[in-house]
């Protein structure tokens with residue numbers, strides 16, 4: 001996996017166990033060292049890890065975390081709604097009152113850790129942008 005052209009830090013990043021990388025990502029920490037938070041805000045990724053200099057801001061998570069979050073949340077909510085509808089006499093309105101807010105709350109709670117895990121997976125397999133785009137450079141200064 002580690003080739004002649006790859007850096008020593010990149011190689012050691014790839015040697016981390018998958019569960020360690022995923023666990024640190026899910027805990028919203030730097031997937032490489034686990035000592036620093038990976039996010040500056042709710043979903044804004046730090047440009048660099050201040051502890052190990054991993055280029056967290058160059059990992060192209062893009063739309064993967066929202067898609068993964070939707071898949072996870074909808075499996076939970078749809079399963080819960082179908083089981084509740086079949087085993088109780090609850091009205092459809094009551095089901096909506098329970099499961100619509102539950103959908104929003106679960107999505108908001110899971111999006112950040114899933115983005116952290118996505119960050120870890122992409123770092124582990126070595127998918128990192130080579131250069132910061134202009135918008136990311138401007139965003140890093142703010």
Ligand SMILES: [Zn+2]
Nearest residue numbers: 030033049052
């Ligand atoms: Zn780090």
